[in-house]
Amino acid sequence: MHIVLSGYYGFDNVGDEAILFAIIEQLRMVDPQVEITVLSNNPEKTKNTYHVNAVHRKKISQIIRALKDADGLISGGGSLLQDKTGRFTIPYYTGIIKLAKLFRKPVFIYAQGMGPIHRRLNKWIVKHTLNNVEKITIRDKASQQLLAEIGIRQDSSIVPDPVIGLDPFAYTSQWREFKNFEQKFVTVSVRDWPTTQPFTKEIALCLDRLVQDGYDVVFIPMHGEQDEETSKETARRMKEKSYISPADDSLQSKIALIGKANLLIGMRLHSLIFSAINYTPFIAISYDPKIDAFASLVDQPLAGHVEHSDWNNQVLYQLAIDSLTNEDRIRVHLKEKLAIHKRSAQRTPELALSAFHKQIKCEQSY
Numbered sequence: 001m002h003i004v005l006s007g008y009y010g011f012d013n014v015g016d017e018a019i020l021f022a023i024i025e026q027l028r029m030v031d032p033q034v035e036i037t038v039l040s041n042n043p044e045k046t047k048n049t050y051h052v053n054a055v056h057r058k059k060i061s062q063i064i065r066a067l068k069d070a071d072g073l074i075s076g077g078g079s080l081l082q083d084k085t086g087r088f089t090i091p092y093y094t095g096i097i098k099l100a101k102l103f104r105k106p107v108f109i110y111a112q113g114m115g116p117i118h119r120r121l122n123k124w125i126v127k128h129t130l131n132n133v134e135k136i137t138i139r140d141k142a143s144q145q146l147l148a149e150i151g152i153r154q155d156s157s158i159v160p161d162p163v164i165g166l167d168p169f170a171y172t173s174q175w176r177e178f179k180n181f182e183q184k185f186v187t188v189s190v191r192d193w194p195t196t197q198p199f200t201k202e203i204a205l206c207l208d209r210l211v212q213d214g215y216d217v218v219f220i221p222m223h224g225e226q227d228e229e230t231s232k233e234t235a236r237r238m239k240e241k242s243y244i245s246p247a248d249d250s251l252q253s254k255i256a257l258i259g260k261a262n263l264l265i266g267m268r269l270h271s272l273i274f275s276a277i278n279y280t281p282f283i284a285i286s287y288d289p290k291i292d293a294f295a296s297l298v299d300q301p302l303a304g305h306v307e308h309s310d311w312n313n314q315v316l317y318q319l320a321i322d323s324l325t326n327e328d329r330i331r332v333h334l335k336e337k338l339a340i341h342k343r344s345a346q347r348t349p350e351l352a353l354s355a356f357h358k359q360i361k362c363e364q365s366y
Contacts (some may be wrong), residue, residue, distance in 0.1 A: 006077055014222040070105055083118055098129060207238055
């Protein structure tokens, strides 16, 4: 079987690369012989990293060739169908889906987070695209409600983010081993966000107090140079010493580094997911409803939103101390919460392959 994967791949965003890695790993667990072609912004790197076929996501002739040769298209995961990050996002991803349907290929929507969708035209495009796919799986109730509101007739299933299905305990961080931290440490994931609230200042003030309490502080950039710069900005606001792990470190190394920490303070969704699958306590700082939703899913605290003034360094510090004091209990609780979600995440690739096999059988019967 040959499957094409469409998503935000090849942009050095650790979260989306982790989604790609997880989908590939889980598809291969179900069908070791599956052939995979990824639509990537950096095809050569994607080929070498994941041992798959890859074509450039903007070269239409290559995409057409891949879809014609494929048995189906997987669209996802991540937040693809939204118009907050760019005006061309929805037209691009729905365009790939429509192209697959033009060649009569089944389409599986894989654990996507839907929305926000503000423009009326985009709602119409998503409605008419998703009403013609074979199966829709989404990652939260809010996404399901949004699909119903814009008129999606297709049933949808709520499934976990694919990364929850990974087994993180086989991964190591050579950078951490080289640094040889002698005391407990807290990991931090920050990102830039347009707001009038001085959220990096509040985070820095909290981190200074944690260092004074005897913890090392390690920033983990989750999106290359963008997050590295915000990490540096936050570190410059600190009076105490901190560390910034390599922006270009592998996603497996970042998972392992968070796994060895006593706590994560994180903005990026997949830093929170990396923390959860390692049973490492975390405190979320939100910029998007998906952050709130995941923190709620695994019963971890939300300090506040970067656009709101109802939290500060004292609130964050107290949450950190509470988590660090109760670390062992929280780890046990996370292990219990994640068990059912891990099993569910590992079933999603079975749903995808089943949808494609069903289509193949229907075509063979004619």
